[in-house]
Amino acid sequence: MSWDEGWKDADAKLSAQFAETVGWLHNRDLSTIAKDRDFVGRQLALPPSVIQATKARFSNIMSTVRAVEKTRAEVRSDRAMRGDTSKRTVRIIDQKDVAEGVRHVFLSHEVLDAASVQHLISHNINQDYTLDRSVPSMSLDEPYELGFAEVVPSYFGDPEKLVRAAAFAGWVILKPESGDLLTQVARHLSSKRKRSENIG
Structure with missing residues (x-):
């Protein structure tokens, strides 16, 4: 197979996932x-x-997190710094459906750094979305995922940055002391999700 034939074959396969493909010999076109x-x-x-489904999920999760943890923005401690420097990759060790459309996910540790939150986000993005010519198609069947973390680092001027990023990907991150509210929170999220889907 010649170079041109090989590229045309690769281009055909990639075209369904990307808005444009550029051959290596024409990489100046990228600029x-x-x-x-x-x-x-x-x-x-x-x-x-x-757009509607993504906005609804984000709104449902963030409104719930803010209602349950009004003091989350104040979390700043030495433990947060240790979480930043631990370099441990958070793992999902178990999961259980706790309400319709809501899943309790057991995380490997409760001190999350930015990299751990990014790992959780990537996990959900990969399972919740598929690409069609660079346009994401969201699965409406995937549940909201609820996890507990003692510390999520806050950022000066934007303390909710990581929690908000996680919410965009379908993660509900709460502090462990909210655990006794698990059932109520799950039912509340499930109810809000149903209302959103009915409106849509």
Whole structure:
């Protein structure tokens, strides 16, 4: 197979996932594409249903987190710093459905750093979305995932940054002392989710 034939074969396979593909011998085209604010390529318009579902999930989770943990923004301690320097990758060690559309996920440790939160986000993004010509399609069947963490580092001026990022990916991160509210929180989330889906 010649280089051109090989590239055409690869381009055909990649075209369903990306707005544009550029051969290695034409990599200078990347600069032109990057500078073109109006570039669309093969990318499709983002379906309103995906936008609505993502916004609803984020809103449902963040409103619940804020209601349960009004003092979360004040969490700043030496333990948070130790969490940043531990370099331990958080693992999902078990999970259990606790309400319709809500799953309790048992995490390997309760001190999360930014990398651990990113790992959890990547886990959900990979299972919740599929790409069609660079446009994400969200599965409406995946549950909200509820986990407990003693410490999530806060950022000056934006203390909810990591919790908010996790919520965007479907994670409900609460402090362990909220554990006795697990059933109530799960039912509350399930109810809000149903209302959102009915509106949609």
